[in-house]
Amino acid sequence: MNSRYLGAASALAIVLSLGAAGAASAQTSTATVRGVVTDGGTAEAGASIVATDVNTGFVSRATANANGNYALPNLRPGTYRLNVSTADGDTYEQTVVLQVGQQAYLPLEVGATVSAGDPSATDVEDLIVVGNRNAIEVRTSEIATNVSALQISTLPQSNRNFLNFAALAPGIRLNPDEFRRDFSSGGNAGGGLSSNQVNVFIDGVSLKSNVNQGGLIGQDASRGNPFSQLAVQEFRVSTSNFKAEYEQAGTAIITAITRSGTNEFTGEVFGFYQNEDFTKRNYFQRLRGQETPALERQQYGASLGGPIIQDRLHFFLAYEVNDQVRNNDVVAGGGDRTTLPARVNVASYEGSFASPFRQDIYFGKLTFRANDASTLELQVSYRDEDDVRGFGGQTSFERAENVINEVLSVKGQWDFQSDLFFNELSVDYRESSFRPSILNPDLVGENFNGIIQIGGRSTSQEVREEILTVRNNVTIEPFELGGSHLIKFGGKVSFADFTVFNGQNTNPTFTYNLTPSQNLDYSFPSQAVYGVGAPTVTAENTQIGLFIQDDWEVNDHLTLNLGIRWDYETNAKNDKFVTSPAAAAALQFAEDTIRAQGGTHFEADRYISTGNNRDGFKNAFGPRVGFSYDVFADQQTVVFGGAGRFYDRTLFRNAAEESLFRQFANRTFLFSRDGLPRNGQATILWNESYRSRAGLDGLIASGVAPNSELRVIPNDLEPPYTDQFSIGLRQKFGDWNTSVSIIRQIGKNEIAYYPINRNVALNAQGRMVAFTVPGFGTIVAAENNRETRFTGLYVTAEKPYTSQSGWGVTFSYTGSDAETNRNEFNFDFPLASERPFVPNGADVEHQIVASGIVDLPWQLQLSGFLTLSSGNPFGVNDFSRIDEGPEFFQNFRQGNFGQPERYSFIIPNAFAYRSLDLRLTKTIAVPGGDLQLIGEVFNVFDYDNFNGYDGFIPETGTNLNFGNPNSVIGTPRTFQVGMRYSF
Template sequence: MQRTRVVATLLGLAFAVLPLAYVGAQTSTGTVRGYVRTAAGAPVPEVQVTARQVETNQLRGTLTNAAGAYTLGGLRPGAYELTARRVGYTPQVRAVRVLVGQTQDIDLALGEVATQLTAVQVTATAPAAERKTSEVATNVTQQQINDLPTPSRNFLDLAALAPGVTVAPDRVDGAGKTFQAGALPAQNINVFIDGASYKNDIINGGVAGQDASRGNPFPRNAVQEFRITTANFKAEYQKASSAIITAVTKSGTNTWSGNAFVNVQNQSFVALDTFSRAARATAQKAGTYTRPDYSRYLLGLSAGGPIVEDKLFFFGSYEGNIQNRQGRFRAQGNAAQLPASVTALNGQTNTSPFRSHLGFAKLTYSPSQQQQWEFTGDLRAETDKRRFGGQFGEVQRAYSAGENFKNTVATGRVKQSLYGSEHVNEAQLSYQLYRYNPDPLDFTTVGLAYDGGNRLGGADTRQDLRQGRLSLRDDFTYTGFKSGGSHAFKFGGNVDRVTYDINKQLNENPVFTFSASNNNAFPVRALIGAGDPRLKTNNAQLGLYAQDDWSPTPRLTLNVGVRWDYETKMFNTDYVTPQPVRDSLFAYRDSLPLKFDVSRYVTGGSDRKNFYGAVQPRFGLSYAVDKSQRTILFGGVGVFYDRQTFNSLIDETFTRQHPNYEFQFAATANPAQHVLAWDQKYFSRAGLLSALQSGNAPPTEVFLLPNDLKPPRSNQFNVGVRHDFGSVNAALTYTGTRSYNGLSFEWANFGLNPDGGCCTNKNIPAYRNVLVANNTVHSWYNALFVQVDRPYRRIERGYGWGAGLAYTLAKAESEGVDLFSFPRLSAFGFGRHEIPGSERHHVVMNGLVDVPWAWGIQASTLITLGSGGRFAAQDFSGPQPVFNRGGAEPEKFGFLIPNAFAYRNVDLRLRKDLISRGQRVGITADLFNAFNYDNFGCFNDTAFTNDNGARKANPDFGKPGCVIADGRRLQLGAQVDF
């Protein structure tokens, strides 16, 4: 009751404050601001400044203040004509391109000559770059989205254009597409599309739908542009502690337009890497080689235009991703010891089809120049038959043990924007349903596991995880404060009601493990889950923020903001620790190898309080060194809170209501070790359940969460300089991040031997393991970013070009491994260490050029270079192994610089357009990894061995065992634009 009253009060306060607030956010819009002066430099007050969106003829206007300052916020990204008028002065018109999330400073000069108000003269075009911001951000334009080469049309691929960002490489047999920033994993990012959060609360991936999916989060032909912010993002953005993406979708205009495309790739277009070529040579000698089948078709169409000119517009798009792969079961282990059932399946092939359908539709209604409505909806529907014969690395898994992965994300939004001369109010109501549903191909035949990891029979687990998010967001900007320079006061917030509906039938179809140690005579082990697999709860999320973007002088801008977030059900605050668990912990706490305060982890249902401390001050500034404002110093510092994933917090409850039981079998029973004498009656789910009911239940696991659990937090700080070289913009930035409150489970019942080796074990009776959550995991990130950008521009006679470079010099460190650190955070090099897979040096270059003299071809490239993912250097020469996590780098090779890069990838794209009656018909050719570089991974990490008591260097140390990117791939396509 008390908690309900607190939440009701907070929600009531939020709804009371929001309509009165003077707020503004740029989750889907941009801002133009500046000063209007005479030719002599005197400020001109009361100037009417208007912005007309060229595509829709929508107008926005404001007046300059006494200092001649103006601000136009809440502008939808696009092309504008910016006009300044006042009686007695010559009007001026500037062509401006507004980008999402940007604040562009456009100063205007009026000539003191009396003219008619209708007489205007177009002058220079405004620069596309944003320099006077304290954020560390990169904008990806429509031109780059359309024309840079990316293998699967996933717009997240282009997040790599921002320094400090790592994107999972697209692969033929890839296991998913995610991006991450700094020293934090993908779940610490957030993506906003048209102002709506796509945060994945329940599982990994950061974005709803991205956990273990090879599909795309959104149709690329519906994305107009997006912005990646990796440091010091403003207070209007929530639930992210590393980086965010803010994307805006396309809208219909006063002209009907659209496109259609198809791209094709198959197995003959894919080159083999070093290891595949070696395997082919071996198979060819044996006469058993066949090239695996593979095909992929990317296709889509979009169209938009006016239903009522200047008033009502429509835009819609569809993209399909149709793939077929061949899965081949390959038995592993000693063939002489494998049973006939395994060898009989060796070489069996099955098709692994992937189908993805992405749809988007938008209606834009502008009843007046002061009001606009947007109604949008998007749907992502995927199916993927996988986890067999090489799919997701499961080479020794039979087809029957696979799954049909169903992935669905559906989102609807209604947004109202109200415009005044000095304020903008944007209110949005959205609902999103995310469903993660791996469905077994066979969930009735018991699973069979053999030596070498060979897996036959049916699949063991079915999952159906659903997240529903109903969100109300209000953002409102006020720029009418006249004192102390130019202000943009912002206040706003969001209220989300989120439901988590979990059905995890973990190991409900039992798996029986056989071993050559008894000639596979009978299973030696069986794993089964039983009990209630469903868990459902609601969570209310409230966020409030206030911010002022203040320019006391034309050369100085201060960004001061604060944000507060709150959740009613971040984790199970009502949980009551079962009495048997409580009694066992207190009885055996002194004998457990891991010493922890048991009272901090057991609760009677009222010991846990919601976290109210997510107060996040954020401050930034930018200062123009020179009068022409071409050189800008900037910096910022801020606090950013995120959230723990729901799935990582439920085991405390879930393992009590749906425990997993691991049976051990032998020819003779050993009750003291929970070993049963094998009997054929156990060889089924019903048989194992009967063993449970007869009192032969083996011990289960216990998960413990601290009563004072905190959400992840990052402290970010940055300082840098930007300079405008005319058509080229450059920036040099230092950014640092210190992250806290990470989560990793430790084994309380395991400890290290006195010499530091593994491991002592002190089991609590009735419990196999006791896993205790450590909520103090830290990470450290220090980086230097270099950015050089020449935005694409048409010059003359159809010729244009653009290019960019992003270089990152970074050191990323963390504690632990992931959600589980065996046996504890400080063991085996799990303490502070450089993160395996992180790179010290990372370079991304992009370029786009029109070549009219070469038959009108357009060429583009995306080049990625890196010093290579770090890996462990392990020393096994002493009494106990020494682990140096992330202590080694792979061998380097040349590209432009000799022996500089371990990772090299060059993607190329050519397009030739045939123009006919106003339509563009183009043919395209993409060449991914054009030079067929082998980008290695799976490195041998044993640096030293023990050779009869002597320390011996391992000659195979650092040698690779796999590649982490595909070989050369060709893709052909065609596109029609109208």
């Protein structure tokens, strides 16, 4: 560990703990119970409330104030026995179940009688509907969905990624890409780069990726899982108006807690299996007459928890493996092979090749209750995966990559309670490394266009994050001032080291074309692309966050949630970078050229860094205001709403690329048989000695290489944020909890790139023309002017599963209108600000997600997961309107993701995406525990869910493929079998 971490962390921990100030987890890993103690309607001042965790024996205490109000904050989610003793000796006992992130309002009437159910029952199924034992969270302005341990363990899913169940929350979109298991929300939902403005907390530890895309560390390009599902107890999905204690998220938060040991030894062993015989062919495989690719997937693991010292010290351990081998078929294209070099035996590259993947996830936790006022906890998790992939189709196995993904997290926490406050101090260390490497680095790449790609892959990368975070959180005992206030405040400091190695094209690729009209064939390459220089950037960054939150119960009807958060980073923009004199001259030349044409949109000084003119952004204040109004003061009908600003962060990779493009350059060499120009561009007379790194190095040394791209970011780059507004209604109907809400999100300051060196005016055909900058090729600049707009209608209904009723159902509907005014890379307009708003990847007009669990005879249980949606919009490039001239190009250019006029292809039924998954479980009592036999089927009705629609409309003629898909998302009908033994 970096020595600067240790000294700074120690000093900060001492200051924070002595000052009882701090930050961090609060509701990110706990729950709160508030209420009033009464006897015959009279407030019981001084009543003592003792909450005992029935599984661990841990005890928390509270005392009712003069108005009878009490609060038990920072309780670990679980089942609690509440014992109330009044000043005159009356007693009362009640059992309650709390969920993560919940702020439950629970009035305690000493004279009340708890009816029904077994008083000794301790599991959620037995307690959730027993009398008034279930804690209800309705008095909150937050829009959130809790996913229980029962749902995680019971609902069907193929890959044991607990985040899959986040789709139960309205507004959440899961990425169906096998190699990118992430999620997104609101106006930033969809695929591609839009998953960044989310965050996941595991026991208060942020999994946010500070460098890479994908939102979470390790999820940018992985078919693995971010955390052990065995170790996850439950989680909560917050999609609007989440509180100020949550950091670095503009659209959605997931807060999960891990399992802990209890006073009983408990454990689980599981295994799931699947191969190609369990999977049908998809639409395109059937169309091409392909066989189902070979597949074998084994998922297995075990957990064990229990007491070391009864009621005091407990442990929990978990281990999971995802071991799979998928075969990819390499099939050469049908191009003319007659001019291929004799050394290229195409048949030797064809066939079916294994793509193995293995992930191992480890988790361990110790929890020590030193006394009723103090708890210590230590936990460690480690994720390790290897993935050989990147081949198939016309790409040979030689060009595969091995993606190594490692994440280590260590956390220590001390909770202390006094008569005046509850203090939570934690220190966590996280180290992650994402390393796609070249499987055959000694072979140069060769691409015979239309036939086969052979040789080594072109690019290797490594993204490393090393972060030490100190957090402290204080919750003040509730006090009366115009109602009951529960105040939390705190802060965090993170010390981060970032490393970005982007060895793009460090292994050169030679491309061969068969174009007789240009005197090109497969006997020599038409071009080579080669990256040279120092492709590594490192930086140190300190992140500071402060918040204060007041949950104010004004009266029996009105609750206000008021808060503000402030975040700051010392080096979010690679602040010590110095623009070279040559680059500064090029930028000034571009500004002068643009101004001579009448343009004023580019100022070179904004992009010229001196190493001390990039001040950190100090205005990231995020106020949050929310309310809930309990109409009849009975927690049955509640109106709620809120507004707030939510800052995320600019990924460090965006800043690192500015240095990378200066330290490291991609060179493109054009070759010919005669050394004459081709298409107006100079070429190099081909020589066989050039077919190597050494040969290309020699050409660079001799000065025969094109200029490289200049990538720049503005000195005043600001982090992205969303402004959120919501209004809604919650209503209980017996056992059913329902809600309707309307969401509005406006996202700003999102990063976008556009080329600077292009003329202000379009040419006569309405096309852009670039001008030449001395010493460089294209100048690509970043801006903070990309925006998103999202309006959503969220409808939810839930009847929780109980063992008494034997069934449970959840339902969510999302109506969406989402648009953006540009892509991340905007190369289609002279000015980035001119791009119109069009539908983006989140613009799925309708989405329904439902789940159900039902008990059947003979110890059988059936569960299901249904997803229906309108499908994603797709980009349409309509060049049939080119005769409209420059005006057309100003308003509709290539690169739109989405379209001004929605092209809706419902194929062929009411929903473009449809999938129903089912699981049947048979439970058998065996010595020491239960054995479950599990059968699952995914996409039961084998729906063809299409993707990759062709959106090109040519200038003349007809594109016969317009509107047709070229791929599918999700899986065809697939079966999986498994077993689970628990005790």
